[in-house]
Amino acid sequence: MPYADTDFFIAISNPEDRLNRWAIKALERYKGNIHTSILTLVELALVSVRRGVPVESMVASLLSIAELSGSSKQSALAAAHLIDHESVGVFDAFHASLCEGEIISSDHVYGRLGIKQAGMD
Numbered sequence: 001m002p003y004a005d006t007d008f009f010i011a012i013s014n015p016e017d018r019l020n021r022w023a024i025k026a027l028e029r030y031k032g033n034i035h036t037s038i039l040t041l042v043e044l045a046l047v048s049v050r051r052g053v054p055v056e057s058m059v060a061s062l063l064s065i066a067e068l069s070g071s072s073k074q075s076a077l078a079a080a081h082l083i084d085h086e087s088v089g090v091f092d093a094f095h096a097s098l099c100e101g102e103i104i105s106s107d108h109v110y111g112r113l114g115i116k117q118a119g120m121d
Contacts, residue, residue: 001067002030002033003035003036004026004034004035004065005040006043006044006047007019008023008026008039009044009061009062009065010047011023012024012027012057012065013058013061016018017056018021019024026042028063031065034066034067035067035068035069036066036068036069037068037069037071038068038070038075038094038098040062041062041068041079044062044095045083045090045093046090054084055078055079055080056080056081056084058080059076059079059080060077062078063076063077071098075094075097077095078097079093079094079096081094082097086113088109088113092107092109092110094112099115102118103115103116103118104118
């Protein structure tokens with residue numbers, strides 16, 4: 001099962017991208033057998049924010065194409081929601097979605113989200 005990197009997802013979503021035809025052929029060839037990781041999601045979230053594209057729809061599209069290795073779909077969608085609707089930065093959103101309700105961090109955003117900040121009592 002091949003691992004898809006960020007350029008594949010960017011190319012497949014943009015008909016104007018010079019790699020679009022290559023990406024479509026790869027999708028047709030490997031459909032149902034593609035996987036990626038949380039790292040690709042973080043990278044694509046940064047690109048989406050920069051381009052003004054809703055992160056939730058990007059994550060949903062990615063998850064319809066590829067299996068997510070090393071994280072859950074729920075965590076990925078939770079991070080996307082925090083970015084799109086709670087004005088949380090990309091990295092903080094992914095940390096928040098993966099920390100299971102408790103985090104060691106001085107960033108104030110986690111308290112705003114109701115996440116317990118270990119060591120901050």
